[in-house]
Amino acid sequence: MELQLALDLVDIPQGIALVKEVESYIDIVEIGTPIVINEGLHAVKAMKEAFPNLKVLADLKVMDAGGYEVLKASEAGADIVTILAVAEDATIKGAVEEAKKQGGKKILVDMIGVKNLEQRAKEIDALGVDYICVHTGYDLQAEGESPFEALQTVKKVVKNSKTAVAGGIKLSTLAEVVKAQPDLVIVGGGITSQDDKQAVASQMQQLIKQG
Numbered sequence: 001m002e003l004q005l006a007l008d009l010v011d012i013p014q015g016i017a018l019v020k021e022v023e024s025y026i027d028i029v030e031i032g033t034p035i036v037i038n039e040g041l042h043a044v045k046a047m048k049e050a051f052p053n054l055k056v057l058a059d060l061k062v063m064d065a066g067g068y069e070v071l072k073a074s075e076a077g078a079d080i081v082t083i084l085a086v087a088e089d090a091t092i093k094g095a096v097e098e099a100k101k102q103g104g105k106k107i108l109v110d111m112i113g114v115k116n117l118e119q120r121a122k123e124i125d126a127l128g129v130d131y132i133c134v135h136t137g138y139d140l141q142a143e144g145e146s147p148f149e150a151l152q153t154v155k156k157v158v159k160n161s162k163t164a165v166a167g168g169i170k171l172s173t174l175a176e177v178v179k180a181q182p183d184l185v186i187v188g189g190g191i192t193s194q195d196d197k198q199a200v201a202s203q204m205q206q207l208i209k210q211g
């Protein structure tokens with residue numbers, strides 16, 4: 001099980017400063033969608049240059065032109081690129097093909113907004129993606145939703161891809177997440193909004209390693 005730090009509401013220097021605090025406790029650093037919108041793929045490049053030993057995920061949430069977007073993110077240094085599960089299968093297949101061409105880049109499919117989770121997870125699992133991620137976005141977190149039940153649903157049907165989970169995960173809820181045995185746990189505010197980020201990230205890493 002791996003831990004991914006999601007950076008969303010920071011700029012590039014703030015992001016780099018934040019990762020410096022917790023880099024020994026995380027496996028992957030995510031350049032979140034708001035950063036990509038604000039700063040472009042330069043943010044991915046800057047993060048990879050600053051932390052060449054960390055994997056960098058570009059949360060592009062690609063919806064079309066899968067191959068092209070994966071090519072551009074790979075050129076910027078991304079190791080993992082996100083595609084939306086609600087995209088056409090052709091888009092997801094294009095992304096997977098390009099990721100392979102780029103020498104072992106990975107595709108994470110984000111299930112955000114999918115209504116028939118079980119059916120779509122089965123279909124996506126057959127497309128050769130690396131990760132299938134259940135995700136409760138900010139707007140549904142604000143309505144009290146969490147991704148824990150969705151993780152169990154997806155875990156039951158996914159046979160090939162790794163599973164990931166994101167959406168409001170905190171130190172206090174991590175044990176419940178770990179019990180469900182995802183391959184990747186994605187945490188944003190649960191670390192970035194804490195006063196002692198290092199202490200929280202360290203405890204999270206411990207729980208994940210024990211799991």
Ligand SMILES: O=C(CO)[C@H](O)[C@H](O)COP(=O)(O)O
Binds near residue numbers: 030135136138
């Ligand atoms: O992709 C995202 C929002 O669309 C976030 O990066 C993801 O939800 C993790 O952040 P948090 O733990 O704060 O919910």
